[in-house]
Amino acid sequence: MDAPRIIATAADLVSVGESCRPETPVVLTAPEIEPGADPHADTWVLVATPTVKPMNAHGGIAAPGEPRAYVVDIDEHGVLKRARVVQVLQVGARQVRTPGQIGSDAMLADPELRRIDALHRPDGDMRPLLMEDVARVDVLREGIQDAIDAPHQPLAPAVVRRLEHALDALAAARLELEDALRYGDSCELARLRIVDDDRPCPARLGDVLVFLPDSPGAASGQVQPGCRPHAALAERTLAGTHIVARE
């Protein structure tokens, strides 16, 4: 895997192409933006990255959710299962923070795509999703305020009065979203509704594994990770539940 490169000239494109095997597929990626980049500045560049994607059973690139191909090696250390990969040349637009320089991180530029990504995070941390919602409310509030303050006064007073009520409601919505953020990284015991005491989960590093016998909302004999307060609550309230090990 090579580092991403800015494609500013035809020669850059040829150079990146020559570093790949001729049959390497070119994959177009969604536009990205680096944290701290000025959205109003013209700092967009085309970035090419030789990289790998997981392979499907037919030797193509595995789509999200599609079963992946594996290769199994057996040696003196045991069995090693490795995901098979396809070499690709990834190409996409990126707004950089420092002109002419590729930063270390970038996120999807489209807030809608960022939201979909955040909703399906494998670690279950929903705080980025809620922060996207806070940002959407802010954009809506700013848009309404700009219309009210427009120097050519396009809105009648009856409209402005109602928009001001809408702004109050959006300010209240923002406070609710900020409050929801405290619960955004919930443990599995809370997320699966095995317990619900409206207490935010503390940092997930202290999670413990909890054995759950037959209990409302839980399959028989399952083990789930939970934060310590919710593990203790489950032990107190659900007969036969007990902490089995630290995660």
Ligand SMILES: [Zn+2]
């Ligand atoms: Zn918890």
